[in-house]
Amino acid sequence: MPAEQGNRRLRVVLCRGEYCNLGRRADRLYKLLDAAVSDINAGYSFAERPVKLEIANCLSMCAVGPNCVVYPEGTAYHELDEQALQQLIETHLAHLETS
Numbered sequence: 462m463p464a465e466q467g468n469r470r471l472r473v474v475l476c477r478g479e480y481c482n483l484g485r486r487a488d489r490l491y492k493l494l495d496a497a498v499s500d501i502n503a504g505y506s507f508a509e510r511p512v513k514l515e516i517a518n519c520l521s522m523c524a525v526g527p528n529c530v531v532y533p534e535g536t537a538y539h540e541l542d543e544q545a546l547q548q549l550i551e552t553h554l555a556h557l558e559t560s
């Protein structure tokens with residue numbers, strides 16, 4: 462991995478635990494997030510992909526779910542809906558697109 466890449470690699474952890482996925486709401490968020498991450502990573506070789514999408518079973522903040530945390534900053538997003546997820550994508554991911 463190139464040195465400058467190491468500084469910007471992001472881990473996006475979306476909770477799909479029991480509470481966060483009530484009514485399958487986290488599943489819908491995952492579908493949107495996975496598509497956005499796939500689009501961004503498509504412009505990079507496998508080793509240089511700038512975003513890793515992970516699923517959690519619980520992030521221990523169920524009462525304010527659906528939850529998602531973006532690392533390395535550790536920025537937590539609560540009560541996510543499609544609109545808030547779009548904001549997360551624009552804030553953390555959109556600038557990583559290669560074209």
Ligand code: FES
Nearest residue numbers: 476478481520523
């Ligand atoms: S189920 Fe998502 S934080 Fe607990």
